[in-house]
Amino acid sequence: MDSGRSNRDVGRVKLPTAIKILIAGGFGAGKTTMVGSVSETRPLRTEETLTDRGVGVDDLAGVEAKKTTTVAMDFGRISIGDAHVLYLFGTPGQERFWFVWDELALGAMGAVVIADTRRLADCFPSVDYFERRGTPFVVAVNCFEGATRFDLDEIRMALDLSPDIPVVLCDARQKESSKKVLVTLVEHAMETRASTPAQAPATR
Amino acid sequence: MTSLSDDPADEQWLDDQAGRIVRPYVMTRGRTQPSGGKIDLITLVVTMKSVTSAEPGLGPEHHTIVKLCERPLSVAEIAAHLDLPAGTVRVLLGDLVDRGFVAIQEPAREMDVLDLETYKAVLNGLRTL
Numbered sequence: 438m439d440s441g442r443s444n445r446d447v448g449r450v451k452l453p454t455a456i457k458i459l460i461a462g463g464f465g466a467g468k469t470t471m472v473g474s475v476s477e478t479r480p481l482r483t484e485e486t487l488t489d490r491g492v493g494v495d496d497l498a499g500v501e502a503k504k505t506t507t508v509a510m511d512f513g514r515i516s517i518g519d520a521h522v523l524y525l526f527g528t529p530g531q532e533r534f535w536f537v538w539d540e541l542a543l544g545a546m547g548a549v550v551i552a553d554t555r556r557l558a559d560c561f562p563s564v565d566y567f568e569r570r571g572t573p574f575v576v577a578v579n580c581f582e583g584a585t586r587f588d589l590d591e592i593r594m595a596l597d598l599s600p601d602i603p604v605v606l607c608d609a610r611q612k613e614s615s616k617k618v619l620v621t622l623v624e625h626a627m628e629t630r631a632s633t634p635a636q637a638p639a640t641r
Numbered sequence: 642m643t644s645l646s647d648d649p650a651d652e653q654w655l656d657d658q659a660g661r662i663v664r665p666y667v668m669t670r671g672r673t674q675p676s677g678g679k680i681d682l683i684t685l686v687v688t689m690k691s692v693t694s695a696e697p698g699l700g701p702e703h704h705t706i707v708k709l710c711e712r713p714l715s716v717a718e719i720a721a722h723l724d725l726p727a728g729t730v731r732v733l734l735g736d737l738v739d740r741g742f743v744a745i746q747e748p749a750r751e752m753d754v755l756d757l758e759t760y761k762a763v764l765n766g767l768r769t770l
Contacts, residue, residue, distance in 0.1 A: 452713050452746040455683040456763060475770070481721035485682060486728045507726070512682075512717055517766030521759070524683050524715060544681070546763070612770075620767050627760035 453522045457544060458622065461528045461567070462551030463559020467579040467609035468527035469511040471551065475615035476513025476525060484509050487540050510541075528563070538566060547626035548574040549618055551609065554587050557595055564596055573626035575603040577618045680731045682717040685746045686710045692742050699740075702733055707742050 460468045473480045486507050508529040515523040528538060542548070550563045560576070567574040578592055587595075589604050598604065603621050608614045688710040692699060706719055716734070720727040737743040 452685045452687055452744075454759065455685050455715060455746075456759070457683050481718060483682065483717045483720045484726040486726065510717075512721075514715075514718065515766070515770065517763060521762055521766065522685070522713075522715070523763060523766075524717065526682070526717075541682075544683075546760075616767055616770050620764060623760055623764050623767065627757065627764070630760070631757065 453516075453520050456521060456523050456546050457541075458523060458525050458619065459528050459538070459541060459545050459548040459572075460525055460551065461538075461548055461560070461563035461574075462579075463553060463556055463563075466551040466553040466556075466559060467581075468551055471549070471577075471579075471607075471609040471615045471618070472511055472513040472525045472527050474610055474612045475515065475619065477515055478513065480511040480513050480527070482509055482511050485540075539570075542567075542570055542572050545572060547622045548572050549622055550574055550576045551607075552576050552578045552592065552596070553581060554578060554592070555581065557592070561596070564598070568599075573622070573629040575605060575618065575622045575625055577605055577607040577609075579609045580606055680716055680734060680745065682727060683715045685713045685715055686719060686734060686743050687713040687746075689741055689744050696740075699736065703737055703742075706730075706733060706737060710743055 460471055462468050469480055484507055486505050510529060511527040513525045515525070517523055526541060528541060548563070548567050550560050550567065552560045564574075564576070576592070576596065576598065578587070578589070580586070589606065593600075593602075593604050596604075603625050605618055605621055607618050686706070688707050692704055692707045694704070696703075702723060702725070705723060709719060709722055714722075716727055716730055719734075720730045723730065734743065734745060738745055
């Protein structure tokens, strides 16, 4: 096997490899909190224009009405040595924007779906989406104060997750806890990729 | 470490009361697409040579980008620092790439991410954070 190349050489410059991880979940589930607790700077915000693929909209044959939507995303950076930079993107929380993730999910190493047990249903669209797209993901149950503590197996059942999807408890405010979630995700993503090496991207 | 707060205010066309004086697409002279290729949010940008103020056709935002990217930054970071939409930044970057002031690198695609060494490096990096 070839030895890994950590830097990708473009012309005369050597730049680190940029890696993207998505942090998804319902509104107020703790996406930006997690991005902030584990990133090296406080979360930054960017606005991106994304294309609506029109899924779920009435199919009007011959009418190609592609709309664009501007969404704001919070993101953070983790530099890993000189060779890699990890970017964590909080996906837009509004459910109606789920279709924008195709452009965001392209090339992502994986995704963290943050679940809030008080509103567990809020993370269903994210779970569905990443399952369908074949993006490796883990479910991180954010332990809010005052929330009923659930057994992880109960949550797994409620979300109808396949047994190989890791479910972990976390406190998105704590760096160590968020770090542990990311480690779990990257381990899971590595196993997923290793077991399906020839897998093509799930979407066109 | 970078912070938003040290943005040189004199680089931006802003008015405290009225907000942005120049609309984003004025800076790009109406263009919404960069002149070359797909530029992702995590595409990294690095400065290749400094730019003099006399350089024709480049605005203050171009100059700010060239200054910012002495250390490699992603499109998303540049957009956040300039407080401009990512789409506007893409167009500005296209100008700078055309003139050789900055170089950009495509982020790893799904196929590249398959590289096991990358996963291992990220894991080790995360564990030692």
